[in-house]
Amino acid sequence: MRFYTQSFLYDDPWSIVSLAYLLRYPNPYSTHILSCDVISREVTPSGSLLTTRLILKTGSLPRWAPKGMIQRGESWVLEESEVDPLGKVMRCTTKNLDHVKVMRVEEHIHIRQTADGKTLQTTEAMFMSGFGWGLTKKIENYGLAKFKANLQRSREGFAVILNLIRQSRMQPMTMGAPNSFLLSHRSHSAMESKPSTQHEAPGNDSGRDDARQGAPPARTGIWSRWKTWLRSG
Template sequence: MKLFKSIHNFNYEWSLVSAANWQKYPNENCPHVQHVDVLNRFVDPETGTLTTERIITVDQKVPSLLRRILGADTTQYVHETSTIDPKTKTLSMKSKNLTLSNLLTIEETIEYTEHPEDPQQTQFTQQAAISAGSLVSRWSGIVEELSLKRFKDNAAVGREGFCKVLERFVVMAEAQHKPVSSTTDTTS
């Protein structure tokens, strides 16, 4: 098993980052994400916590020889469950690949929390556990190492893409809150 962990601070308050998260896809940095479908969404009336379950459809660039050997397609699916707790200002997301999970399992956990020292920032923590399945046990070290490298690269690209989404989201939010200026003609 290979482990990954990254912590990043966004220079935006938690409420803006957690709202922008729902606008993350599509974005030009992550064209492999084809669809995001909501399976279930509910609010706990006692806690106010929103839980959402989604399926994310991605187009992975799997080498054609490997696809033929495994009988796989480039279309793959990821199951994600997220919770937003407005009281603790925490957005937690857990995801796991559904496709080819007998060969390789990637379990990812993401948290967006209000930065402990600066409420105008949001702390982003991303973790992943990457495990090769028993079918590839002979090459598990190599498969896990290559997958970890690809995961790191994709995580950096995904974070960069989300920064662009955040910037657009801020512009839209500011435009919605600007008073409309009117010109009054006072010609007599």
């Protein structure tokens, strides 16, 4: 059995970081995530949000893995999260549902607000193999090494979502609010594609050309890049 622990401090408030964590898929760095579906979601009497999601991931085996060790390169992962808006704490546990004999991976995420208004995320992961055949430690070490190698890429993808939320000018209170991230994104996209309401004379091409020449350059901000990535995916 192998363990891994890491902490990371965000300058953003807890409400933004917790929302970004729930919306982290899809992002340009998560091409290994094939699907992410909500199985159940409920609000407890104390006001906490409980969510269960089923995530389908894909991956590859190391070269030294015996042939037929895993029948397919996809794996189902169960994610269970609790968001406490009053205590400003989020807890999340993920674990794989298949290939558990080869290796079982369980990850615990704890996101809380600090005294100075920042957000601390603590990650704990456990890797345990029951495969045997003298490969138990090798499999566990491989899982740990791959997990550590993917952390930076995961953080880069998470940063993309954080930036999108910052630029969407959403209010800090996000859980259960009517203006969700996706609605904000759709309204912003509609504003960008809305045609001009200025009346033009029919056939007045020169006037349109002059207007185009005097118009500001096309928007190439993060929203445009995000839409381009979605279309290409």
